Amino acid sequence: MNKSLSILGSTGSIGRQALEVARYGKYKIKSLTANADVELLEKQIREFRPETAAAADEKAAADLTVRVADMPTKILSGAQGVCECAAMQADVVLNSVVGIAGLMPTLSAIEAGRTLALANKESLVTGGELVMAAAKKNGVAILPVDSEHCAVFQCLAGCGDKKQIKRLILTASGGPFFGRTKEELRNVTLKQALSHPNWSMGEKITVDSATMMNKGLELTEARWLFDIPAQNIDILVHRQSVVHSLVEYVDGSVIAQLGVPDMRIPIQYALTYPERKKSEVRQLRLEEYGSLTFEKPDYDTFTCIELCRKACAMGGLYSALVNGANEQANLLFRQGRIGFLQISEAVAYTLENIKPCLPGGVEEIFETDRMARQAVNNYFRIETEQ
Numbered sequence: 001m002n003k004s005l006s007i008l009g010s011t012g013s014i015g016r017q018a019l020e021v022a023r024y025g026k027y028k029i030k031s032l033t034a035n036a037d038v039e040l041l042e043k044q045i046r047e048f049r050p051e052t053a054a055a056a057d058e059k060a061a062a063d064l065t066v067r068v069a070d071m072p073t074k075i076l077s078g079a080q081g082v083c084e085c086a087a088m089q090a091d092v093v094l095n096s097v098v099g100i101a102g103l104m105p106t107l108s109a110i111e112a113g114r115t116l117a118l119a120n121k122e123s124l125v126t127g128g129e130l131v132m133a134a135a136k137k138n139g140v141a142i143l144p145v146d147s148e149h150c151a152v153f154q155c156l157a158g159c160g161d162k163k164q165i166k167r168l169i170l171t172a173s174g175g176p177f178f179g180r181t182k183e184e185l186r187n188v189t190l191k192q193a194l195s196h197p198n199w200s201m202g203e204k205i206t207v208d209s210a211t212m213m214n215k216g217l218e219l220t221e222a223r224w225l226f227d228i229p230a231q232n233i234d235i236l237v238h239r240q241s242v243v244h245s246l247v248e249y250v251d252g253s254v255i256a257q258l259g260v261p262d263m264r265i266p267i268q269y270a271l272t273y274p275e276r277k278k279s280e281v282r283q284l285r286l287e288e289y290g291s292l293t294f295e296k297p298d299y300d301t302f303t304c305i306e307l308c309r310k311a312c313a314m315g316g317l318y319s320a321l322v323n324g325a326n327e328q329a330n331l332l333f334r335q336g337r338i339g340f341l342q343i344s345e346a347v348a349y350t351l352e353n354i355k356p357c358l359p360g361g362v363e364e365i366f367e368t369d370r371m372a373r374q375a376v377n378n379y380f381r382i383e384t385e386q
């Protein structure tokens with residue numbers, strides 16, 4: 001029997017590719033959720049006929065209810081509706097919501113005992129300790145969908161004892177601005193930041209990839225997911241995005257996972273795990289590449305990785321603080337209100353000047369996130385919209 005699947009964030013890049021995998025593998029879709037793109041969500045509901053669907057935006061949910069009134073799908077509304085969909089019975093719940101908005105759905109799925117395929121890295125960056133403790137308590141598996149983490153997960157197969165691991169090596173494409181100096185980055189445009197050489201992704205993560213904040217968030221994500229200290233996780237720039245990550249063991253062996261840069265591979269692996277099934281992705285032909293290159297990141301130009309590493313070392317909710325500052329600065333850049341280099345500047349300012357709440361429950365995480373966004377707005381003298 002094919003597994004059943006719920007997709008949170010089904011109209012985004014990962015969500016749409018997950019539905020391609022579901023169509024090809026004939027998976028039953030239980031729930032679909034989106035933020036506000038009801039036009040596409042309606043199309044998806046008509047094709048995949050889920051039992052429930054939700055739009056996080058209340059107005060969009062009302063619109064959707066009218067649009068699919070002829071369908072048996074039950075429509076839920078708001079952030080609460082998305083969490084209800086996350087908890088619904090399904091063999092796997094894929095969370096591909098963007099940003100900290102993915103945290104509550106992650107916890108809802110875990111508390112309901114669902115196997116979680118996690119593409120929302122911010123869940124672990126902001127709430128790593130809480131999320132991993134909840135998963136342990138509920139006996140829930142978290143299967144990484146981020147390509148690097150899926151690679152590490154595969155490289156760790158057969159490793160029975162964490163003491164055998166020397167370090168994790170996450171690869172980074174370097175983004176569209178690799179090799180540029182700080183001066184050359186001062187006036188880059190959104191359009192330039194959005195032209196990623198290898199991966200086609202949503203706008204928020206593509207900008208994160210251009211600043212290399214994405215790699216810093218991934219380092220933080222890996223720290224929680226695999227319970228490896230951040231100082232034992234290295235970053236390696238690999239322009240071709242063929243080697244998706246590596247694990248170095250104490251005996252000197254290094255295991256890598258390779259594949260064409262196509263997110264349908266990690267998405268499908270999370271669905272078929274622990275099995276593997278045929279997929280429709282292009283075959284990797286290394287001879288077409290000829291050579292693969294590896295080099296150290298330029299940490300002086302791309303400062304976000306070190307900011308994330310610093311936040312990990314500071315512990316508590318400092319990573320949530322960095323994430324909130326980045327989400328706000330990334331948004332302001334996409335809105336054309338700040339320059340590219342000001343993103344990392346604002347994150348550094350926030351990490352330097354704001355003290356996050358002491359770790360507790362989700363309230364402290366969201367309050368820390370609010371403080372970080374406010375700090376970024378203050379830094380640019382932008383009024384915070386309530």
Ligand code: MG
Pocket residue numbers: 146147148218
């Ligand atoms: Mg990734």
